[in-house]
Amino acid sequence: MTELDVRDVPPMERHPxxxxxxxxxxxxxxxxxxxxxxxxxxxxxxxxxxETFDADGYEVEQVDDAEFRATFPKRET
Structure with missing residues (x-):
């Protein structure tokens, strides 16, 4: 599993x-x-x-008011 903290990334740069x-x-x-x-x-x-995103395996957890952890799984081929 790879983890990426985007809280300090400017909003316009987060999605890319x-x-x-x-x-x-x-x-x-x-x-x-x-x-x-x-x-x-x-x-x-x-x-x-x-296309490779496994939406059924997506999970999100709210840790506190300013921290959410969301897992985006990639489909097995």
């Missing part, structure tokens, strides 16, 4: 950085992002645009 990290994963691996808000828009973006 996350997409790049996801693309670098091997099939069957997952990317966990640490964010300052629930990444619902990112989930919908991945669901619509990323």
């Amino acid at each position: 950085k996350i997409h790049d990290a996801f693309e670098d994963l091997a099939a069957g691996e997952s990317l966990t992002i640490v964010n300052d808000h629930e990444p619902k828009p990112l989930f919908y973006e991945f669901q619509a645009e990323v």
Whole structure:
């Protein structure tokens, strides 16, 4: 599992950085992002645009008011 903390990344740069990290994963691996808000828009973006995203395996956990951990699994081929 790869973890990426984007809380200090400027908002306009977050999604491209996350997409790049996801693309670098091997099939069957997952990317966990640490964010300052629930990444619902990112989930919908991945669901619509990323064929290798396993939406059924997506998980999100709110750690506190400013920390959300979301796991984006990559489909096995």
